[in-house]
Amino acid sequence: MITTKDLTKVYRTRGREVTALAGVDLHVREGEVYGVVGTSGAGKSTLIRCVNMLERPSSGTVTVDGVELTALPGTEQRAGADLRAARRRIGMVFQHFNLLASRTVQQNVELPLEIIGLDRTQRRRKAGELLELVGLADKARAYPGQLSGGQKQRVGIARALAGDPKVLLSDEATSALDPETTRSILALLRDLNQQLGLTVLLITHEMDVIKSVCDSAALMRGGRVVEAGKLTELLATENSELARELFPLGEFGHGHPANTVLEITFQGDTSARPFVSQLARTYQIDINILGAAVETIAGRMVGRMRVELPGGHRDNVVPIGFLREQGLQVDVLNETDGAAA
Numbered sequence: 001m002i003t004t005k006d007l008t009k010v011y012r013t014r015g016r017e018v019t020a021l022a023g024v025d026l027h028v029r030e031g032e033v034y035g036v037v038g039t040s041g042a043g044k045s046t047l048i049r050c051v052n053m054l055e056r057p058s059s060g061t062v063t064v065d066g067v068e069l070t071a072l073p074g075t076e077q078r079a080g081a082d083l084r085a086a087r088r089r090i091g092m093v094f095q096h097f098n099l100l101a102s103r104t105v106q107q108n109v110e111l112p113l114e115i116i117g118l119d120r121t122q123r124r125r126k127a128g129e130l131l132e133l134v135g136l137a138d139k140a141r142a143y144p145g146q147l148s149g150g151q152k153q154r155v156g157i158a159r160a161l162a163g164d165p166k167v168l169l170s171d172e173a174t175s176a177l178d179p180e181t182t183r184s185i186l187a188l189l190r191d192l193n194q195q196l197g198l199t200v201l202l203i204t205h206e207m208d209v210i211k212s213v214c215d216s217a218a219l220m221r222g223g224r225v226v227e228a229g230k231l232t233e234l235l236a237t238e239n240s241e242l243a244r245e246l247f248p249l250g251e252f253g254h255g256h257p258a259n260t261v262l263e264i265t266f267q268g269d270t271s272a273r274p275f276v277s278q279l280a281r282t283y284q285i286d287i288n289i290l291g292a293a294v295e296t297i298a299g300r301m302v303g304r305m306r307v308e309l310p311g312g313h314r315d316n317v318v319p320i321g322f323l324r325e326q327g328l329q330v331d332v333l334n335e336t337d338g339a340a341a
């Protein structure tokens, strides 16, 4: 639904060049919630702004719903008619809501409908439906100043949906909200994704946002995507940085340096199997459990366990193979050969 190919963006200000995007390939499938995460300055805002051409990339292509936006004429300030039409099919939600303070909630939602050219009755009906959809029908006559942050963001979302978009872009939509309101806004985005089949591309610096609402994620650093994929696949990928951040076990013990320490990740069906006792029985080894945790990620139960096996890596090649054969993801944390023993 959204594809970027070799996207670059170089800002030139006062003789200085800043490369915000250095060749980004992104592929967001239709109907998924896709999160881009990264620290400040990684290029997330630039990427999302390039996806709807608020920012024109320096090179590369952006295709949304089969239309190559980068091929359509117009500048950031003056988009051509085709680009304007394509943009209407892309809703955008902002961190600071960007509502007009002098307009009521209803009038804020009606604004893009005025631009599309709907008459007053149509606008009223459509805005009423959208406010109903985001659970704010009773606030139609209120002004933004009379609303909580979460309510303002609901208005922002209703406004973003006015053009019946197939894609919703969310630029840190929950960063200004408290944790409980964040959860309710993320739940709303998830509902809209499911009810309307809306594809959602969101950027965030919070791993919890990715964990609670996304099907897929990309990690950005220095203007590049360094890792990307479905969360369930990432969790099953050896040494995945995103998986480790999604599901950290940092505070658990690290075991004895002469022994082999494994991190075992299990999802769905594999979680029910008593693999630790099977391993101990089959190979007659004492297994020390250093820590374990279970979480729900992308709506699926995922568990992770850190265990210590006696002896170096070479001594444990067969038990590790046994675990992998059970469909478990096994990361060897210390590749010691037991020499320290």
Ligand SMILES: Nc1ncnc2c1ncn2[C@@H]1O[C@H](COP(=O)(O)OP(=O)(O)OP(=O)(O)O)[C@@H](O)[C@H]1O
Residues within 6 Å of the ligand: 011, 012, 013, 018, 019, 020, 038, 039, 040, 041, 042, 043, 044, 045, 046, 047, 205
């Ligand atoms: N309009 C601009 N002019 C010049 N440099 C810019 C501009 N916008 C962004 N940059 C630079 O591009 C790089 C990427 O910025 P960007 O805002 O895309 O990152 P980000 O990951 O969204 O960070 P944050 O989470 O802090 O918003 C940074 O080095 C930033 O200083």
